[in-house]
Amino acid sequence: MxxxxxxxxxxxxxxxxxxxxxxxxxxxxxxxxxxxxxxxxxxxxxxxxxxSDERLPKIRHDVDMGAVAVPHFGVHLPEKEFQALKQRIEEANLTYLDKPYRRFVGSKYEQETFFIEDPNGNVLEMKTMVNPQVLFEVD
CATH class of the missing domain: 3.30.720 (Signal recognition particle alu RNA binding heterodimer, srp9/1)
Incomplete structure (x- = not known):
């Protein structure tokens, strides 16, 4: 690795x-x-x-689709794996911090994303990109 x-x-x-x-x-x-x-x-x-006994503090930062929790971390997943993860979350009856939604629709950066908290309140953003190869392209 x-x-x-x-x-x-x-x-x-x-x-x-x-x-x-x-x-x-x-x-x-x-x-x-x-x-x-x-x-x-x-x-x-x-x-x-x-x-631990402590939790990380969270605030919200304005971005294109609203205010997102910061700090957060996550990964970009292939579409099939992303959908399977959403299914496992729903089967576990967990509540999304920010429900799945599509952003940058129609652009080369189009993606589906959601935010969820782990049991200690750490925020995760999970994504799937329509065109993952453009992630670090500069316009």
Whole structure:
């Protein structure tokens, strides 16, 4: 694995957080230290969940479609995988922070996205791009 992102976040209760990331998001675990932290394979990236009492503060920033929660993180998924994730979220009866919607419709940056909170209140934005190859193109 090369060029993988590593992100460590406060996760609250590790057992609850691990259940969310593995059972709902379909991620797998890696290295861990019982009661302290666990590595999650977050679509090829290393997400380290730390046992914690604190939560990250959130604010909203205005962007094209409204105010989004910051900080947040997530991944871009292929369409089929994105739709399967939405299905797992709905089957788990979880509530979206911002429901799935399409942005930049008709442009080369068209995408479907949603925001959801993990059990400790960390915000995730999950996306699928119509044309993923244009992500870093400069106009």
């Amino acid at each position: 090369s060029n993988c992102l590593h992100l460590a976040i406060p996760a609250g209760d590790l057992k609850i957080a691990k259940k969310f990331y593995c059972d709902v998001f379909g991620c797998k675990t890696g290295n861990s230290e019982e009661g302290h932290w666990v590595d999650i394979d977050f679509w090829g990236n290393e997400l380290t969940l730390h046992q």
